[in-house]
Amino acid sequence: MDFKLLAAAGRLGAMRPDAALAAFVGLSAVTAAYAVQTLAAAPQITLTAAPASAPAATAPPPATTSPPAEPEPFLIFGEPLPGHAVNSPFGLRRMPWEAHGRLHEGVDIAAPGGTPVRAAASGVVTRAGVSFGYGRFVEVRHAADLVTLYAHLGKVERHLKPGVAVEGGSVLGRVGSTGTSTGPHLHFEVRRDGRPLDPAAFMGRRFATVDDLPLKTAARYSRRVRVAQVSVIPKQKQIEMAAREAGAKAAKAAKAGDPKPAAEARASEAARPRAILQFAARPPVEAPPPAMAASAESQAVDAVAELVAEAES
């Protein structure tokens, strides 16, 4: 249509983009012949680079030198919060107020409240709702029966109901701190047949075939229990911790008559009631590969973390 007029103008002499735009707007109401006359007579036309809008119509077809397209991968697994790092990994973890470690069945990714949370891969929503531990959450089933779960959301997209198909990368909801959470973050899980897998083994990767899925590796975790560093210990947990500590001290004093302060901490630790039960059906712990043990040891667990059983499923 009018691009041809611009192309004609371009042949007569290229013009500045603003002149081209003005001409383009003006041309729609006049004849081509008149337009060409006007452009030719316009004093401000200069011989500079062709207007940015013109080449679109005149450019040659794109070169077809790119290599042949690779076969579509079996699964493209992205990140639910691109640009935000995992700050509490998958594996055995003990919160400061817990007597024993338990499996952190996903990863925590801290991000400001309201940050869009994206589907890690294409799939179909299996659950979307609210639970005590997870808060607002969405669960999606993908190829090979992989299931991803996005928890503590501040908001879930309205249209997400069981059976709704989602594209990888599409927004499922927003980061929040609902459920048992100490601050805005995403708790992200990957499961298969109910078994928790390390999301870090999947995030940001493409899998050519189903056999490339790191199912074995991702199911392993170190026996080492990391103690979570929590920036804010909730008031209720502080009260519980203090009560346990006081109870243990009293018991120790009554028993020994002469409590040794240095041993108190250890004694109270041992005497603590198991306020938070470990999972009844914990998957077998496999010996981690050396690299994994080393990394688990050096991992600094950070800031936000769940308070209690986010493992409910």
Ligand SMILES: [Zn+2]
């Ligand atoms: Zn978590």
